[in-house]
Amino acid sequence: MAEPDLKALIEAVARGESDAFRLLYNATSSKLFGVAIRILKRSDLAEDVVQDTYLKIWDGAAGYRPGFGSPLGWMVTITRNRAIDVLRKRSESQFGDDNGDDIEDANLPDPFRLAAQNSDLRAFVGCLKQLGQQQQDSLLLAYYYGYTHEEIASRFGAPVGTVKSWIRRGLAQIRECLSDG
Amino acid sequence: MASKHSDTLAAEYVLGTLNASERAEAEALRASDPAFSRAVTEWEARLAPLGETVADVTPPATLWSRIEARVGQQPPADAQLIPDIAAQIDALKRSLVAWRMAAMGAGAAAFVALALLFANIQIPGAPPVAAERYVAMLQGAEGKTGFLITMEMPSRQFAIRPVSAEIPPTKSFELWAVMKDDKPPMTLGLVGTEAYAMMDAPPEIDREQLDKGIQLAISLEPEGGAPAGQPMGRVVFAGNLIRQTP
Numbered sequence: 001m002a003e004p005d006l007k008a009l010i011e012a013v014a015r016g017e018s019d020a021f022r023l024l025y026n027a028t029s030s031k032l033f034g035v036a037i038r039i040l041k042r043s044d045l046a047e048d049v050v051q052d053t054y055l056k057i058w059d060g061a062a063g064y065r066p067g068f069g070s071p072l073g074w075m076v077t078i079t080r081n082r083a084i085d086v087l088r089k090r091s092e093s094q095f096g097d098d099n100g101d102d103i104e105d106a107n108l109p110d111p112f113r114l115a116a117q118n119s120d121l122r123a124f125v126g127c128l129k130q131l132g133q134q135q136q137d138s139l140l141l142a143y144y145y146g147y148t149h150e151e152i153a154s155r156f157g158a159p160v161g162t163v164k165s166w167i168r169r170g171l172a173q174i175r176e177c178l179s180d181g
Numbered sequence: 182m183a184s185k186h187s188d189t190l191a192a193e194y195v196l197g198t199l200n201a202s203e204r205a206e207a208e209a210l211r212a213s214d215p216a217f218s219r220a221v222t223e224w225e226a227r228l229a230p231l232g233e234t235v236a237d238v239t240p241p242a243t244l245w246s247r248i249e250a251r252v253g254q255q256p257p258a259d260a261q262l263i264p265d266i267a268a269q270i271d272a273l274k275r276s277l278v279a280w281r282m283a284a285m286g287a288g289a290a291a292f293v294a295l296a297l298l299f300a301n302i303q304i305p306g307a308p309p310v311a312a313e314r315y316v317a318m319l320q321g322a323e324g325k326t327g328f329l330i331t332m333e334m335p336s337r338q339f340a341i342r343p344v345s346a347e348i349p350p351t352k353s354f355e356l357w358a359v360m361k362d363d364k365p366p367m368t369l370g371l372v373g374t375e376a377y378a379m380m381d382a383p384p385e386i387d388r389e390q391l392d393k394g395i396q397l398a399i400s401l402e403p404e405g406g407a408p409a410g411q412p413m414g415r416v417v418f419a420g421n422l423i424r425q426t427p
Contacts, residue, residue, distance in 0.1 A: 021252070025245055030237035037238050044350055047244050054248050068226050076232030077225045080197065088201040121230035142198045143231050149198045171192040178227055 006071035007064070014060035021058060028072060029054075032079045039083040039146040049086060053079045069120055084146045127177035135170040138163060191220035195228055242325070243347045246401065250415050312336070316425045317397045319418035321346075327418035328372070330356075330397055331425070337382040343374040346399075346418065355402045357412055358386060358422075361393040371406050372399060395422045 006027065012020035032053055036046035056078060057064075068074045128136055134156060141147045141155065153163040187210070193199050194207035210217045312333050319328040327346040332339045341356070348354055354374070357366035370380055386395065398419040400412040407413050 018252070022245075025248065029244070030239045031233070031235065033240035033244075034235045034238040035232060038235060043241065047240060047247070050240060050244060051248050051251070055251055058252050065222075068222075069229060070233065073226075073229030073232050076235070077195075077229050080232060081195075084197040085204070088199075088204055091201070118230065118233065121233065124227070124230045139196065140231075142196045143228065144235065146197045148200050150200065152198070167193065167196070167198060168189055171189070171196065175188075175192070175227065 006075075007066070010057060010064045010071055010075075013057055014064075016058075021054075024057070025054060028075055031072060032075060035076050035079050036083045038144055039080065039087055045086055045090075046083070049079060049083045052082050070118070073120070080146075087146050088148075123178060124174070127174045130177060131170050131173060132166075134158075135166045138166050139170050139174075142167065187214070187217050188220050191217060192224045195221060195224040241347050242322075242345075243349045245322070246415065246417055247349055250401065312426070314425045315391060315422050317420040317422040319397060319399060319420040321418045328399065330420075330422070332382060332386075332422065334388065334391070337384075337386070339369065339380045339382055341372050341378045341380065343372075343376070346374045348374055349401070351404050352414075353402050353404050353406055354399045354417070355406045355412065355414075357398045357400065358383075359396040359398060360385070360390050361395075366398065366412055368407070368410060369397075391422065391424070396420070397422055 006024070009020045009024040009027070013024055029050060032050045033046055036049040037043060040046045040049065053075065057075070064071060064074055128139070131139070138152050138156070141152055147155070149160050149164050149167065152167075153160040156163065190199075190207055190210070194204065194211075199207060207217075207221075211221050212218075312335070315332045315334070317330045317332075318326055319330060321327050326344045329342045329344055330339060331342075346354070354372045356369040356372045358369055359366045364385075367383060367385060369383070372378065396419060398412070398416045400407070400416050401414040402412070403414075
């Protein structure tokens with residue numbers, strides 16, 4: 001809906017226009033916070049990550065390229081990347097901390113149901129559907145929750161090597177499928 | 182083009198399945214290897230549509246204030262809402278040094294005036310005064326009410342009632358009174374967001390000042406309050422203290 005404006009807003013923000021910054025924040029912060037909190041499961045950490053994302057866009061350091069596609073998808077990418085960084089750094093210092101794992105599955109987004117909304121997503125979902133169920137689930141758990149190979153393996157009770165190859169093959173198939181489309 | 186192996190690594194990096202040390206390797210490669218960096222960007226674009234399927238979660242209202250505070254010294258968006266107080270606090274911060282010098286001269290006179298006012302209120306045997314109530318609705322960005330503050334005279338007690346406000350971690354809210362004359366904002370103390378709180382008004386807040394008009398403002402300060410006794414952080418809520426009773 002607000003999609004057509006985001007590109008212009010991002011450019012205006014990088015030029016230092018504070019009104020545009022506020023509009024961009026209003027239009028996108030709930031999405032970015034949704035992405036970050038799902039991965040980090042703690043409001044304070046998610047807030048820091050979302051803050052970093054906006055500051056990066058404000059500084060123009062993130063450099064939106066029109067070739068990337070959806071501006072919102074691009075912002076989500078920055079947020080996810082940062083959230084996973086934070087998650088990995090935390091799990092390094094407190095290994096085995098599994099707090100909050102039980103809230104997840106009920107909330108797993110359903111890309112299949114949402115696919116009608118946008119053509120990029122339709123194409124992606126079309127390709128995802130061609131994978132085996134466990135491959136699909138592994139990819140989605142990794143994407144939405146930032147799980148490592150090891151965490152997905154323990155969730156499925158499968159060897160890490162098996163999960164790695166599910167995911168690798170899955171990604172390769174998606175790449176293939178998207179370039180055919 | 183990236184080799185098959187490095188394309189796989191790029192895909193796993195973007196998907197997020199790498200552990201901390203693998204991830205650090207991928208990041209180093211991204212910074213040093215243009216082909217790998219391109220592969221990462223391509224994977225980001227491939228997987229980006231999924232990101233839009235995540236359900237929205239509204240962040241706490243304080244997040245925007247934090248971001249805004251970090252992007253520099255331009256006037257905050259809510260400055261229009263409370264223009265005089267924000268401008269006044271800004272001006273006062275700048276002229277703090279000048280004011281301190283002037284205050285050394287004015288101090289004696291102010292003390293005498295204050296002593297007289299005090300004496301005036303506390304004349305023994307003076308007829309009892311009916312309670313007067315003053316009220317201030319402290320609003321922030323988008324007209325959101327953060328605090329409701331009432332003050333009773335002559336008991337000089339402030340009652341502070343948080344309405345909707347969240348203090349970011351490692352920060353404190355500090356309440357200030359801004360008088361009409363050119364005094365710097367006077368701290369009334371830290372305010373929490375948990376419950377109703379009472380505090381005594383300093384003697385400087387008297388009927389004369391109340392008649393002239395006092396503004397109350399809450400600024401976001403480092404934990405424990407503004408170190409220099411003057412507001413250094415952004416004003417997040419402000420409002421006029423007006424008389425409620427006839």
